[in-house]
Amino acid sequence: MKKLAIFDFDGTLIDSIHDVVRYLNEALSMYDFPTLTSDEYVKYLGGNIDEIVALILEENATPENIRQTKDTYLDIYYRAEKENTVPFPKSVEILRKLQDMGVLIAINSNRFNDSIATFTERHFSDIDFFMIMGHDFDYPSKPDPHAVLEIIKRADVDLSEVIYIGDSGTDIQTARNAGIDCVIVKWGYGNERDSEDEYVLEAIDDFDEIIKYF
Missing domain, CATH: 3.40.50.1000 (HAD superfamily/HAD-like)
Structure with a gap:
């Protein structure tokens, strides 16, 4: 046993995916990066936040882009109510x-x-x-x-x-x-x-x- x-x-x-995708898309949009559907986001799951953001950004995944996208997303996410989680x-x-x-x-x-x-x-x-x-x-x-x-x-x-x-x-x-x-x-x-x-x-x-x- x-x-x-x-x-x-x-x-x-x-x-949690509905709120994560919503606020991640807000961050991506601020830097004119392509946004994601929930189904698209799931394909990138598995690693930590830095690894996920790097995969999402694809050819835009420079250290600076990863950092600013992650930081912006986390700032939005932590301030949000996240009522859909x-x-x-x-x-x-x-x-x-x-x-x-x-x-x-x-x-x-x-x-x-x-x-x-x-x-x-x-x-x-x-x-x-x-x-x-x-x-x-x-x-x-x-x-x-x-x-x-x-x-x-x-x-x-x-x-x-x-x-x-x-x-x-x-x-x-x-x-x-x-x-x-x-x-x-x-x-x-x-x-x-x-x-x-x-x-x-x-x-x-x-x-x-x-x-x-x-």
Whole structure:
């Protein structure tokens, strides 16, 4: 039985893409760079914010353009209310159930910690997360297993007692690099290829399906 659940955040617990694309497009427009649809944006997901912006800018991805686009986007994003960023159905309910079962619950994301905290305080206030490890410029981001292994070390559990729940190929590779099991959710920002990856224990359609692992 698993004792520790490590969740990806965006695309797994929370649906954030509508606000992200809206405010990113505002930043791109300010510098006359092409804007994106949500479907186009998903193709660039996986890395940290600098890596994503660099991919989006394509031939315009000079260090200065990356910096100013990222900084402008973050300034707009942090000031915005982000009313369209909401938990996926059943995510709050299932986290409560896992917590009641005594499962340790952690988050590992390439989103900044303070940004994660904004939404956990707003939508998951009654969940006592064991650890939240977002993007930190002092350490490598996903799919590097640094943060996952640090969570596991502090939880003092065996690798076999941990499961990583995510929505994308980056999450699968993170779990693989850490040597832990992985479940993929189908409602996020991944694709069919991710769901069919041989490393994945299961690709689930309903959050209730995660409970059996605990």
